[in-house]
Amino acid sequence: MDNNLDSLKIGDKYFDSRLMLGTGKYKTREAAINSITKSECNIVTVAIRRLPTNLDNDSNSFLNSLDWNKLWLLPNTAGSQTAEEAIRMAFLGHxxxxxxxxxxxxxxxxxxxxxxxxxxxxxxxxxxxxxFLVKKGFTVLPYINADPMLALHLEDLGCATVMPLGSPIGSGQGLNNLSNIKIIIENASVPVIIDAGIGTPSEAAMAMELGADGVLMNTAVAQSRDPEKMAYAMNLAVKSGRLAYSAGRMDKKLYASPSSPISQISKL
Known part of the structure; x- marks a missing residue:
C-alpha cells in the first residue's frame, strides 16, 4: 500500500488496489482466503455481527487466517436497521x-x-x-442509493467516500443506475466506490471506465462457480477499467471514419 501516483486515497490511507472484497457467502473459508489473495485487494470488508467479540479466544476465526500486514480491515455495519445500531457496530468494529x-x-x-x-x-x-461517527473521528464510507443530492450531503458531513449501489445487494443486476452514478462521479470531491449489484467483470470494468474510484463486491465472487478464478478476473477488470478511464476514450462520431484515410496512404 504505497503512496504512488495512481493510489486510491481514502481518509489518510493509500491503497494500491481499487477492488474491495467482501467475505460472506463463500462455501468454505479456504475459498474466501484464496479469492482474497487472487483478487490482490487491499481492503477486506467484514460484517461485525458475524464475528466473535474476542478473536484471541478463537484461533480458528476467519480473521485470524488473513495477513493483516497486507490487508486493511473495513468493518461494516450490515444488519443495522437504525442509526443507533450502526453506531454501536462501528465502535465494535474498531x-x-x-x-x-x-x-x-x-x-x-x-x-x-x-x-x-x-x-x-x-x-x-x-x-x-x-x-455522529464523523464527529467521533471515524473514516466513514456510507453505502447509499444512487442519489446525487444525498451523496453531496454526506460529503459535506465529512464522509471519506460515497458508495452508491449499482443495483440491489446480491442481485447481480449490474449498473442499473447509470445516469445517477455518472452525476455522483461528476460532482464528488471524495472517492466514489460502486457497491452492490455488480455480477460480471465487464460490469466492474464499466464502472471504472465511468470514472468510479473503486468497486466493492462480494456475491459476484463468492457465488460464482469458481470464486478464485472470478476474483482474479475482477482484479483484471478493475485494473483495465481504470487504465481505460485514464487513457480517455475516443470521441463518438455520427458517421464512419476509415482507419486508414487516403491522405495517410498517399504519404506512404
Whole structure:
C-alpha cells in the first residue's frame, strides 16, 4: 500500500488496489482466503455481527487466517436497521481492528438498512449515523442509493467516500443506475466506490471506465462457480477499467471514419 501516483486515497490511507472484497457467502473459508489473495485487494470488508467479540479466544476465526500486514480491515455495519445500531457496530468494529493490530483503523462501511425485502439503504438513518461517527473521528464510507443530492450531503458531513449501489445487494443486476452514478462521479470531491449489484467483470470494468474510484463486491465472487478464478478476473477488470478511464476514450462520431484515410496512404 504505497503512496504512488495512481493510489486510491481514502481518509489518510493509500491503497494500491481499487477492488474491495467482501467475505460472506463463500462455501468454505479456504475459498474466501484464496479469492482474497487472487483478487490482490487491499481492503477486506467484514460484517461485525458475524464475528466473535474476542478473536484471541478463537484461533480458528476467519480473521485470524488473513495477513493483516497486507490487508486493511473495513468493518461494516450490515444488519443495522437504525442509526443507533450502526453506531454501536462501528465502535465494535474498531475494537476488532485493534485486536488484529490495526489500532489506528477507524474505518467503517456504514450500512443502515431498515427494509428487509429489497435491502435498500435508509437515507435518513445513514445521514444521522454518518454525522455522529464523523464527529467521533471515524473514516466513514456510507453505502447509499444512487442519489446525487444525498451523496453531496454526506460529503459535506465529512464522509471519506460515497458508495452508491449499482443495483440491489446480491442481485447481480449490474449498473442499473447509470445516469445517477455518472452525476455522483461528476460532482464528488471524495472517492466514489460502486457497491452492490455488480455480477460480471465487464460490469466492474464499466464502472471504472465511468470514472468510479473503486468497486466493492462480494456475491459476484463468492457465488460464482469458481470464486478464485472470478476474483482474479475482477482484479483484471478493475485494473483495465481504470487504465481505460485514464487513457480517455475516443470521441463518438455520427458517421464512419476509415482507419486508414487516403491522405495517410498517399504519404506512404
Amino acid at each position: 475494537e476488532l481492528a485493534c485486536q488484529i493490530g490495526q489500532e489506528d483503523n477507524f474505518f467503517v462501511k456504514l450500512e443502515v438498512i431498515s427494509d428487509p425485502k429489497y435491502l435498500l439503504p435508509d437515507p435518513v438513518g445513514t445521514l444521522k449515523a454518518a454525522e
